[in-house]
């Protein structure tokens with residue numbers, strides 16, 4: 001019976017792959033046809049042909065991306081109906097359904113049905129594939145009547161198998177084993193702000209990514225043009241998760257670390273926690289506004305300006321009046337400046353005209369020439385700029401922090417000590433904490449060259465033009481396509497996305513990356529507890545609809561500007577219009593280790609929502625006490641044992657500052673290129689890393705050096721040690737010369 005089941009599933013899965021191959025062939029044929037149609041000249045315009053080709057290439061890439069574990073489940077319903085669940089929906093040519101997309105409403109039973117709430121499901125079957133072959137099947141029988149022994153396939157359990165698998169340094173999707181509490185969050189309605197709080201390893205990142213894929217599937221129309229933004233803490237974290245969405249067949253999500261949210265700027269972490277806290281605080285709103293206002297100056301007295309040999313007068317009163325009128329337009333600084341300049345130039349031209357006419361005994365002068373003379377005059381240009389200097393956000397913020405006189409003038413609400421913290425040389429690199437200040441400045445300054453119009457307006461016009469071109473192209477090529485047997489249904493919107501030619505062809509989401517004023521349809525924030533007030537402000541600006549999924553763990557906050565409570569962090573932006581969901585099961589860390597971490601946190605006074613670990617591990621946490629100066633020596637001595645325990649997986653050594661450096665050097669001496677120098681070194685199997693870089697990542701084995709140093713490090717918080725201790729999927733070792741933080745060794 002069991003073998004019969006297995007061969008039935010093998011046969012069916014073979015059929016699914018055959019259908020996938022057929023679809024690929026079809027797309028490939030369409031691609032070739034488009035290219036051929038271009039070559040024989042039926043399709044006149046090369047860029048049209050390229051747009052079609054690009055679109056088919058992308059569709060083909062999507063079909064290629066779902067190759068691995070194409071199908072993973074089957075549901076048997078009360079009425080005898082069966083339904084296969086996989087990465088995408090598949091149907092036959094005559095629309096008989098072969099497989100349902102995991103995101104479709106009817107697939108939710110696969111994740112939600114239980115013996116208590118069967119939802120019409122008699123049996124849930126997991127199909128475990130290797131390549132294209134079904135290797136094993138596992139059944140959850142939900143209907144007791146089916147439990148006659150003969151139809152039940154038991155195994156380790158698909159979930160446990162996934163959890164025990166070796167880590168590769170890259171996150172994998174969990175689509176085949178999403179748990180019910182996770183599924184409810186993934187499928188939650190889109191509008192509004194949803195906060196997902198969960199302890200370490202509860203699958204917050206996994207949920208965030210699967211939710212992005214789900215939203216794109218279920219709100220495709222809206223999100224296709226607006227896009228989804230996914231924000232994470234660091235570029236190494238983004239690298240860690242970058243493969244998940246493509247494996248779910250989704251490429252339409254913009255992924256960005258917090259340091260990259262301002263187009264054109266790549267920011268480094270803010271080294272000093274006090275500076276990060278200050279720059280993240282709400283007080284920066286007034287500081288940046290004051291810095292902008294400071295660039296508009298009314299001269300103390302009259303100024304004489306020379307134009308073509310005539311002396312014109314610029315009075316403080318004139319400047320003040322022009323400034324007030326310009327400000328009254330309500331436009332941003334650089335755009336309002338145009339009004340200011342126009343008013344002053346007009347007045348100065350009038351002055352010049354009357355002077356010229358007076359000296360020419362009443363003959364009228366040509367006003368347009370005079371206006372040009374005024375505009376060209378160096379004196380006038382200098383005077384106008386002194387009153388109202390055109391500014392870029394980079395200039396504004398750089399000068400604010402590097403020019404003592406400016407910061408003293410606008411920062412009167414800050415203490416002397418705070419101003420000293422902000423001061424730095426003009427050529428300092430941008431930091432993550434600067435990014436929201438630059439964004440704030442950009443918002444107040446507006447476009448530098450207002451004559452080119454607002455970026456958004458330009459984009460809109462471009463999009464309209466692309467759409468018109470696409471409609472025209474569809475008309476033009478319709479006949480040619482039919483001639484060569486191209487029967488795909490294409491809409492102009494789709495094609496417009498590809499109109500810009502191969503090098504510039506981008507989805508709407510990709511275009512959003514380079515545009516600060518882009519309004520996203522939805523934003524997903526991971527490790528959201530780290531965000532400062534100013535970073536939230538920036539993000540809310542990027543999604544005026546305030547449609548957010550916010551995932552994080554308050555207990556893991558390590559940024560000095562980060563949140564100590566969701567309510568405090570979110571109320572300024574969302575009021576009470578956000579809902580809180582909790583994830584309660586830890587899928588990563590074995591129980592013995594998770595409990596030690598939770599006891600340590602409790603002893604150190606950190607309130608944690610310690611989730612329940614889903615499995616026991618093989619090992620208790622190991623604590624090694626060593627004599628003075630012996631930490632690295634012990635590390636070298638025990639590493640072979642740890643590598644063996646990792647069994648081909650990853651070993652991470654987590655340490656602070658100089659100890660991390662010494663450990664890395666020593667390990668490099670012994671293991672050479674196998675040792676990676678940070679979170680980004682995914683190809684190596686031994687990684688030395690600090691706790692902040694480790695955030696969000698996981699490893700088979702973790703060795704923490706000098707845990708007490710993580711606890712009292714001047715930049716650190718209890719959260720850092722808590723993060724470090726909750727990274728392993730199998731085994732944890734602590735090596736300490738100093739005291740072992742309380743709680744860790746207490747009996748279970």
Ligand SMILES: Nc1ncnc2c1ncn2[C@@H]1O[C@H](COP(=O)(O)OP(=O)(O)OP(=O)(O)O)[C@@H](O)[C@H]1O
Nearest residue numbers: 174177178179200201202203204205206587588696
């Ligand atoms: N339903 C699931 N099926 C299989 N694996 C899962 C499931 N849920 C979570 N995992 C695995 O558990 C691990 C932890 O998940 P994830 O990194 O998303 O947790 P997290 O809550 O973001 O953790 P942290 O806050 O510690 O960064 C990952 O390896 C993830 O693949």
